[in-house]
Amino acid sequence: MTQVTSAAPLPAFQTAALSKTYGDGPTAVHALRDVDLKIAEGELIVLLGPSGSGKSTLLNILGGLDRASSGEVRFHDASLVAMNDRALTHFRRRHVGFIFQFYNLIPSLTARENVDLVREIAEDPLSAEEALDLVGLADRMDHFPAQLSGGEQQRVAVARAIAKRPAVLLCDEPTGALDLKTGVRVLEALVEINKRYRSTTLIVTHNADVARLGERVIHFADGRIRVIETNAARVPPSELKW
Amino acid sequence: MVKARFHPLDRKLLRDVWRMRIHAAAVALVLGCGLSVYIMSVGMRASLERTRADYYAAYQMMDLAADLVRAPDRVAADLQRIPDVAAIETRIGGYALLDAPQIVEPASARLVSLPLDGRPRINDLAMVRGRWPDPAKAEEAVVSEAFANALGLEIGARLAATIHGRRHILTIVGIANAPEFVFVSAPGELFPQPERFGVIWMGRTALARAFDMSGTFNEAIFRLAPGADSRRVSAAIDEALRAYGSSGAYGRDRMMSDRFLSEEMKQLTTMAIFLPAFFLLIAAFLVNIALGRVIATERSNIGLLKAFGYADIAVAWHYAKSALLFAAAGAMLASIAGIILGRAVADIYRDYYHFPSLDFSADAATFAGAWAAAICAVSIGAIFSVWRAVRLAPAEALAPPRPANYARASGVSSALAVYLDAKSRIILRRIQRFPRRAATTVIGIALAMALLVVSGAFPAVMTQLLNVHFSVANRQDVTLSFAAPREIAVMHAVTRLPGVIYAEPFRADDVILRHGRHEVREAVFGLPFNARLSRLIGRYGAAVEPPPAGIALARALAERLEASPGDAIEIEQVSGRRIEARIRVSSIVDPMVGSSAYMNIDDLGRLFREPDRISGAHLALDPARYGAFNAVIKETPALAGASFLRQAEQSMRRTFDEGVGVMNYLYIAFAAIMAGGVAFSAARVTMAEQERDLATLRVLGFSRGEVSYVLVGELFVLALLAVPLGCALGTLLGIWLMRLFQTDMYSFSFTFDPGGYAFAIAFTLACVAAAAFVVRLGIDRLDMVGVLKARD
């Protein structure tokens, strides 16, 4: 296969010597060390690595939730490093859809209303029905999070993330709290959306099996990219097992 | 080493308390405010009680007194023989009009004779400066301290006094106080006006000569043996003095000075109950809010403790201890503040009443009461939260909490939610889902607001009382009281006094009113129809005519007699011919000051078979001729007194401003602390509970302003719900409180004052806004990344 990096004329994300340090002195933790990375628009990438290797830190910096200690991060032609809080908020609002291990739904809003929440601040969003239909939850739209199973809650979170048709979908261990069957359904939704809307998608996992559905797999260890592997034979989520 | 002394749980306790320090400070402050007032009031009451008792004991305060027309000195021996009379003193008493260069309007004084042989055995004087008068020198006099201070009179000063129609020049040789004159006001006046009225003590011989009463007396005062039955003694005294025009022996309950002191103590008791109770309630709310929050976030700790085998009771005790620490901090604060407050108030009382000494001290029981109350209040606040901790099963406590189930809250709000954006829906659902918690906040804010409404209403109530009393009921400039009743024809002479624009006669009789088993001694006033100056007040502060027939009773008097319109009551003259009659109650009236009975002047004259007799006149004066008027009446012997209404109004306003005004600032300050404390606690708790959701909103791309809306919006919805409740509560509380403060002297009635309500609303909302603003700063510090990592 061709190198995706060279094929993509304008990368969605580009980092150079990206580092992140928590604390200082002898107790400082180097969560990221000199990460150089290019991610093409529409790519589906899996970040794989052991716990504590810096995957979430990278994802949070790419999503504008956290700031780099040094180095550069660009989204298209804009530098995230140069943005103030207001601009970062705007960046998240315009372009980023997040999905987390613990769903982070608003418990006082129904599935539909959780989706409506982001639709209110999006420019040309999907309808809540469309978004929930995509994740197979059209019939549970008026349920509150407490009335849904973990997998269903995570699919609402996916619907919430995709409703604004984000340029970027950042998923931090989206199946971490789910069993195989429900995990597969969530991943299916993610792959489907990546295909349909060409959202640049990053999926963090410490599960090697999940990595088989990415176009590229970035292996992470100790805050560094160890190797980037291009996936010759992508596997649909339904064939995964863990 | 040091660490080892602390049980690990106790270290956790200290950490918990530190985490709740804002709440702890609010609770301690609220308890401190409320209970310091409790300690001050209870301690002050006891101190006053003790001071009065000591004063009365040291200076032989009389137990009974009888006023009479005149009796020969030998009657004293008969009185002395009455069983249970420990001591008797006879005196000559009366009134004098005074004049001195510094006096513009004529002042007057109560005259009291001193015994021929040494100091009084009853109602002794506490000499402040100077010496006792020389019995051989008729012009030597002692004056009361307040009067001397008000007029700047010093030892050696001279004073012109018109006594019994003759002018005397007195020389001041002493300045003193006396237990019977702790509170001094001119007859018919309710407030001390020390610059206008004082007490003058003179030698018996001098006063006897001045009043043409040699060899006789007109006042008898008594001290009773311990355990004496004062009713029986009174009856015996009345029997002995019947022939000498006595108006009946009376006890301390009818001595103006003592009655006023008792009234003051009663109000201290009211204050000791009302304000602290309110604050304890708020403290309980705050504890409930704070502890409820801590326990909610401590689920897993509670589970661990239980899993390790701690008994429920140990877990409960662990959390209860932090509440008790709050209570201790509050009670400590209250104890210190109570003593400081008490000392300050004691200074005020000492100066005002001229007690020889008055030291504030609260006894151990008072402090113990305050501590117990503090502990009770926080315990009530803590019990529900602690109970929740006790009930939590260890397994349940260790599992991560499922998201709160809002399905139950969807009913009503779903219909409403259609019209709202998602952020507003969050606010609405939270309130609906946790109605008890929302209600706690609403009630807390409403209580604080109620206190503001009440304190805001006080000045309005006072203003209303003064306005009605001085602008509607009593529009005269001066009221002249004759030394003895006069024929109505005297009005021609009165009208011709310099500067008199209009004059209106009145009649006043001291009477005993009886209805059923109730008996009240009061004054009945006879007023003319179409009165323009002194008028009766009806239900809503408007003037009404005197009854065409029958008698009108002041509301407080009617209540004491349990008499309603239509009832027949008995009326008996206390002096003069002692005529008794039955008369029908025609109506109830609402004078602002005093609680007398009223008839039309012709009916009253006929009733007592003295038609066309009057006791005095109300006058409207031309201000330009004020000086000329005063110059004449200063030398008019037929006058017993002249009361100047503008001055009375001023002194009343001054007293209110000093007393009620200062108290009111304290109330407002306390209400502010309360409103602030509640608002701040509520805001902190809302923030803590919502932290995760708010961070999620930030992650999703909501701006700080939008996220603040969710936080501040909830607080403001609750605050707005609290507004009508607070107004209603404040009104009820105000009405109730006015009833508590109601005395025979003043009829306070709650006055609806839009300004007061507006202030209460604005102030409360401002407190909430300030609290919301401070807490909103927390949104800037929200940890977006942290919140995504794990649940609670």
Ligand SMILES: Nc1ncnc2c1ncn2[C@@H]1O[C@H](COP(=O)(O)OP(=O)(O)O)[C@@H](O)[C@H]1O
């Ligand atoms: N807020 C923080 N403060 C200090 N250290 C942190 C913080 N967040 C993450 N770390 C540390 O940074 C490293 C990388 O963390 P993370 O990116 O969460 O790893 P992963 O997602 O791969 O498990 C870990 O060692 C972690 O302990």
Ligand SMILES: [Mg+2]
């Ligand atoms: Mg991680």
